[in-house]
Amino acid sequence: MPKGQLKGICFHPSKETKCVTCSLSSLCLPISLNFEDIDQLDKIIKRRQPLKKGEHLFHQGDRFDCVYAVRSGSIKNYAMTNDGEEQITNFHLPSELVGLDGIDCETYPVSAKALETTTVCEIPFARLEELAKELPELRSQVLRIMSRELRDDKQMMMLLSKKNAEQRVATFLTNLSTRFKRRGYSPFTFRLPMSRNEIGNYLGLAVETVSRVFTRFQNSDLIAVNGKEVHILNMDDLSALAGLPDQEQKIPQEAKLASEG
Amino acid sequence: MPKGQLKGICFHPSKETKCVTCSLSSLCLPISLNFEDIDQLDKIIKRRQPLKKGEHLFHQGDRFDCVYAVRSGSIKNYAMTNDGEEQITNFHLPSELVGLDGIDCETYPVSAKALETTTVCEIPFARLEELAKELPELRSQVLRIMSRELRDDKQMMMLLSKKNAEQRVATFLTNLSTRFKRRGYSPFTFRLPMSRNEIGNYLGLAVETVSRVFTRFQNSDLIAVNGKEVHILNMDDLSALAGLPDQEQKIPQEAKLASEG
DNA sequence: TGGTAAATCTGATATGCATCAAAAAAACTT
DNA sequence: AAGTTTTTTTGATGCATATCAGATTTACCA
Numbered sequence: 001m002p003k004g005q006l007k008g009i010c011f012h013p014s015k016e017t018k019c020v021t022c023s024l025s026s027l028c029l030p031i032s033l034n035f036e037d038i039d040q041l042d043k044i045i046k047r048r049q050p051l052k053k054g055e056h057l058f059h060q061g062d063r064f065d066c067v068y069a070v071r072s073g074s075i076k077n078y079a080m081t082n083d084g085e086e087q088i089t090n091f092h093l094p095s096e097l098v099g100l101d102g103i104d105c106e107t108y109p110v111s112a113k114a115l116e117t118t119t120v121c122e123i124p125f126a127r128l129e130e131l132a133k134e135l136p137e138l139r140s141q142v143l144r145i146m147s148r149e150l151r152d153d154k155q156m157m158m159l160l161s162k163k164n165a166e167q168r169v170a171t172f173l174t175n176l177s178t179r180f181k182r183r184g185y186s187p188f189t190f191r192l193p194m195s196r197n198e199i200g201n202y203l204g205l206a207v208e209t210v211s212r213v214f215t216r217f218q219n220s221d222l223i224a225v226n227g228k229e230v231h232i233l234n235m236d237d238l239s240a241l242a243g244l245p246d247q248e249q250k251i252p253q254e255a256k257l258a259s260e261g
Numbered sequence: 262m263p264k265g266q267l268k269g270i271c272f273h274p275s276k277e278t279k280c281v282t283c284s285l286s287s288l289c290l291p292i293s294l295n296f297e298d299i300d301q302l303d304k305i306i307k308r309r310q311p312l313k314k315g316e317h318l319f320h321q322g323d324r325f326d327c328v329y330a331v332r333s334g335s336i337k338n339y340a341m342t343n344d345g346e347e348q349i350t351n352f353h354l355p356s357e358l359v360g361l362d363g364i365d366c367e368t369y370p371v372s373a374k375a376l377e378t379t380t381v382c383e384i385p386f387a388r389l390e391e392l393a394k395e396l397p398e399l400r401s402q403v404l405r406i407m408s409r410e411l412r413d414d415k416q417m418m419m420l421l422s423k424k425n426a427e428q429r430v431a432t433f434l435t436n437l438s439t440r441f442k443r444r445g446y447s448p449f450t451f452r453l454p455m456s457r458n459e460i461g462n463y464l465g466l467a468v469e470t471v472s473r474v475f476t477r478f479q480n481s482d483l484i485a486v487n488g489k490e491v492h493i494l495n496m497d498d499l500s501a502l503a504g505l506p507d508q509e510q511k512i513p514q515e516a517k518l519a520s521e522g
Numbered sequence: 523t524g525g526t527a528a529a530t531c532t533g534a535t536a537t538g539c540a541t542c543a544a545a546a547a548a549a550c551t552t
Numbered sequence: 553a554a555g556t557t558t559t560t561t562t563g564a565t566g567c568a569t570a571t572c573a574g575a576t577t578t579a580c581c582a
Contacts, residue, residue, distance in 0.1 A: 079415070081423055082504045089415045101412045104405035109412050129401065136394060143390075144365035146407045151362045151370050153414035154340070154350045160421035161465035162342055165539070196560060204422035206540050211561055227548075227560090243343045426569070457530065467570055472531050488530090488578075 017047045017071070017121070027095035027182060028069050029123070029145070032137050041138065044127040047071075050119045057098065057112035057120060064102035066122050070094045073118025074193040078201075079110045088202040091115070091194060093179050100146055115193040160204050168203045169213040170242035173223065177232060188235070192228040278308045278332070278382070288356035288443060289330050290384070290406070293398045302399065305388040308332075311380045318359065318373035318381060325363035327383050331355045334379025335454040339462075340371045349463040352376070352455060354440050361407055376454040421465050429464045430474040431503035434484065438493060449496070453489040 019030045019042045030038045050073075051057060057068055060079055068075075070092050077090040077098065089110055092098050102108040103125065132139045159171055181187035192199070200210040217223045222238050224231040232238060280291045280303045291299045311334075312318060318329055321340055329336075331353050338351040338359065350371055353359050363369040364386065393400045420432055442448035453460070461471040478484045483499050485492040493499060 077415075079419065081419060085423070087419045087423060089418055101408055101415060103408035105408075105412075110415065129397075129404075132400065133397060136390070139393065139400065140390065143403070143407070146404070146411065147362055147364035147366075149411060150407065150414065151366075153411065153418065154338075154362060154371065157350055157414065157417055157421060158340065158342060158348045160418060161462075162346070162348060195558095201422075207560080208541085208562085209539060212539095215561075456528095468529090469531080469571085470569060473569095476531075 018042050019045065022071075024069075024071070024095040024183070029097070029138070029141055031141055033135065033141075037135050037137065040131060040135070044124060044131060045069075046122040046124075048120055048122050050117050051114035053114055053116050055114050057114065058108050060109065060111040061107050064099070064105055064108050064125070066124050067097055067099040067102075067128070068112070069121040069123065070096050070098065071119040071121055074115045075112050075118060075120070076115055076194065076198065077110045077112055086201060088198055091202065094183055097145055100149060115198075165205055165209050165213050166216070166241060168205060169199075169210060169217070170222075170238050172199065172203055173230065173232065174235070174239050174242045177235070188232045190230055192230060279303050280306065283332075285330075285332065285356040285444070290358070290399070290402055292402055294396065294402075298396050298398065301392060301396070305385060305392060306330075307383040307385075309381055309383050311378055312375035314375055314377050316375050318375065319369050321370065321372040322368050325360070325366055325369050325386070327385050328358055328360040328363075328389070329373070329381040329383055331357050331359065332380040332382055335376045336373050336379060336381070337376055337455065337459065338371045338373050347462060349459055352463065355444055358406055361410060376459075426466055426470050426474050427477070427502060429466060430460075430471060430478070431483075431499050433460065433464060434491065434493065435496070435500050435503045438496070449493045451491055453491055 019025050019028075019038045020035065022028070022030075025031070025038070030041060033041065057075060072094055074094075075092040075098050076088055077092070078086050078088045081087050092112075098112050098120070099108060101110065128138075128142070132142065159168055163171065176190065176192070177187040180190045194202075196210045196214075197207045199205075200207045203210070205213075214223075214225055217238075218225055220237075222232070222234050222241075224233055280286050280289075280299045281296065283289070283291075286292075286299070291302060294302065318336060333355055335355075336353040336359050337349050338353070339347050339349045342348050353373075359373050359381070360369060362371065389399075389403070393403065420429055424432065437451065437453070438448040441451045455463075457471045457475075458468045460466075461468045464471070466474075475484075475486055478499075479486055481498075483493070483495050483502075485494055
């Protein structure tokens with residue numbers, strides 16, 4: 001539960017939702033801005049009514065004009081493949097920015113849909129660019145966030161290209177765990193905001209495969225699952241599975257040294 | 262053959278390699294900068310000795326300090342997976358920027374290696390950020406370039422997640438074709454700078470599969486191949502294969518309309 | 523120029539996961 | 553609370569592509 005927020009009182013958004021008082025500011029755009037600068041940022045940010053589950057933040061093809069920071073809840077990005085199938089390209093948790101891949105387009109290249117009741121901060125991009133003129137820290141922060149997303153995408157490409165089903169699911173779970181932890185939630189016990197179907201779609205696996213891997217992980221006491229509730233019982237083994245392919249258990253430094261020749 | 266460049270005369274780099282006279286400037290960082298601004302950009306850019314095939318621009322783990330624009334030749338990005346296997350995450354052609362995914366890191370997250378004799382422009386990132394302070398157009402150009410890379414990455418994720426071997430190779434070839442075309446080369450006849458092995462690695466396929474698909478494409482007169490030389494004989498069909506999965510041939514506008522409900 | 527190594531291609535076999543089918547459980551609806 | 557739909561799970565089967573093995577071509581180097 002996001003601390004410091006009074007739920008249900010949405011009529012004084014300016015009071016409830018300033019960046020300065022936001023518990024997420026240390027993970028979000030305002031990092032390393034001073035109070036005055038945060039205040040300026042605050043002025044261009046609009047707080048929107050919460051999205052209900054299934055509602056869209058924007059559709060693929062909509063005119064690009066804003067990026068969004070997730071405040072609570074979660075968002076999925078997805079595109080339609082040419083044969084009309086949905087392809088999920090990202091899940092966004094609180095403090096994460098949505099819509100950055102539309103910057104050099106007329107229109108958003110993917111859709112963004114709420115996985116549950118979700119609140120976001122709307123940041124008109126033109127005004128963000130203006131403000132960035134004045135605030136070097138804000139400028140670098142935007143670059144850093146995009147750079148990090150690039151890195152995450154490469155990781156995802158490696159997952160899709162080289163990892164098997166178990167490694168994919170293990171990676172997915174440990175990754176979520178890490179992100180929850182940074183946001184102040186338990187890294188061991190959390191609720192998946194997405195369906196098995198969506199997990200499979202994202203990981204390049206059939207639903208049935210995801211389900212089977214969940215079952216296998218439970219049988220080996222790696223995790224305990226109850227619907228969307230996940231408990232990680234053995235983080236070490238799960239992380240090992242996520243990182244290391246097939247055989248080869250940690251051959252410590254040798255590999256690194258050998259490759260230098 | 263890059264026009265306007267005198268090969269072999271590398272002793273007057275300042276003369277040969279100003280952004281203003283560079284044939285790639287309309288695709289690279291200088292887009293939409295005026296002459297004066299380009300001149301300022303020029304001052305912070307260092308031209309390096311050409312890299313020979315196999316030489317590194319930087320290694321995964323090296324301290325991040327510069328981004329690079331490919332001037333001629335080509336670069337591959339790759340990371341080592343935890344079991345010591347190489348995973349290629351990108352190929353870069355002239356005018357493309359290398360190293361952007363290191364911005365928020367101490368160190369480069371991937372290695373960059375020349376696929377052939379390659380010249381690059383070295384752009385110290387700190388100085389680029391300083392200059393960006395003064396030049397709003399440069400600022401947006403960096404954002405646009407990163408945003409485009411984000412979009413390309415999502416496309417790649419979709420390829421790895423949903424497309425079969427033929428679609429992957431077709432996508433790869435048409436994508437290369439497009440990029441060569443934009444750079445003034447023939448979109449129908451070009452030389453692959455990378456090996457079959459590297460293509461397979463990048464596309465998440467075994468070498469043998471890449472080879473077989475090449476053969477099949479030749480048998481269906483989609484392409485003609487001679488070693489690394491590729492001729493695209495039937496661009497329409499190749500593009501169709503790249504874009505459209507399995508069955509369903511182009512159901513024109515209906516899909517778009519139907520999905521609006 | 524010949525000789526060796528590396529890359530590419532082709533065929534045979536194996537396998538991990540998708541697909542199909544259907545039951546079980548959970549989530550909505552009235 | 554009962555009925556309906558949706559999601560999740562489990563099992564049986566098939567297929568695309570990996571893997572293994574070997575031939576062939578190309579590249580490299582003394």
